[in-house]
Amino acid sequence: MAESPQESSGPLDVERIHYLARLMKRYDLSSLDLADGPVQIRLRRRGPEILAMGSVAVTQPTTPGYAPPIPVAASPPAPTVQPPAAEKGLTIESPMVGTYYTSRAPDAPPLVTVGTVVHPGTIVCIIEAMKVFTDIPAGVSGTIVEVLAKNGQAVEFGQPLFRVNPS
């Protein structure tokens, strides 16, 4: 085969759409606006809390008439949703792309759960890529207060996997 894979960089970039769709799925986003010029991003999450929202002007400052996106819209004041525990806590992030596993074998108990006390060397999960199963150490000391990924889920580089209350 002499031909090389086509770069699908036209207006319909399937790859990118897939990527965005996955992002939305992962963070449970209900809408997502993107512009490319002076970069403008707006993400909305289902329910009252807004995950992230912002507008970033890369080169020139926003034109005078430009109104920054207003966060208010989706947030009815009422039932105060607790932000995830340990606002000031630490997170353990995935050092690699792969599939997240809570244990070494399907029938084995999870390596850690909420409440587990971890040390930097404690193995908190396994990430698999191309049948290479990598032990992931906590890297921090503290108590696991939230498990952010599901067994068998695909995770990206840098994706938070656990919230930890530092000890």
Add this chain to the structure above:
Amino acid sequence: MPGPDPSPAAIEMGLLDRLRAAGGDYVSIDELASGLAWERVRVLAGLDAMSAFGFAIERHPYRGAAYRGPSSRLCPDQIEHALGTIRIGRRIAVWDRVVSTNDLAASASGSPSNEGLVILAEEQAAGRGRLGRTWASPARSSILMSVLLFPPRSSPTGAPDDVAWLTAVAAVAVAEVVADRVGRASAIKWPNDVRVDGRKIAGILVERPASALGSAAVLGIGLNVNLKRDDFPEDLRDRATSIQIERSGEPDDRSEIARDLIRRLDWWYEIVVREGPDELVPSWRDRSEHLGQFVRVETPEGSKHGRLVDLDFRTGLVLEPSGGEPWMRLAPAEVLAVGSTEGDGGLWTSEPSGG
């Protein structure tokens, strides 16, 4: 856990080589003794040791001894004989029955002097397969091997998570050994199975245990050697095979295969460490099953169909969807399984696995 296989009877490799070179014919004791410049009594003791270890040595009071076949046991002396490797196989331990060869190899990852350690087991209680399917092959039927390595911290490409080449090194080495033994093509099924005519003959599973030394890796390999069709559970018979089955029922010499496998693993590992994973890509790609064929690729977002235009263990697959849509690139992390759309039941993944 039981200790390493007891009674490590020293097998005289010089004697074994002479017998094997005779191709099954008798060689007289005098001829063996003079050829090796040994006393007759040492020759006789050597033959006794071989028989005791399980080698099929036929004795005749006048004609001498003839080699009739290998021992059903893995023979460490035979595996280590003139091995000539740089790193892998510097130490070889053959165990009778273990829970997991990968676990044993990983438990040695605290010391750099254990690099290249090869653990072999005649039987394994808990070989790993991720889908919860476990099937233990009968004792002395397979090659269950784990190799401990300390790959360089950053790969030649600099990517911290560039580890797929570890699987690829093992896959290429196993596929070469299989093709050599059965005299036919073998194929690598994305990402970690080796198959002959669409039937799985070997599985690979790499583990990177957290080690005080940084980056340890254990290459686990399970290769079906002397298994007959009936030895497989019924539901696997049409999907799994062995070297014996592919050699029309003739059993093979597992020690020889283990030795060959260690050599090829060492060869490819050194190449990647020295020159980078690029050097491995062509051999891996050329042996890849389904290249050019119509496939179904399972991804977290569902199945994708198309012709498999290209694949690379680092960058993933390129699919040409039918219907003129643009080619689709799927990163390795997105590919859960690849199977032929002609329905070969090829989507099952991992067992009997090494590890």
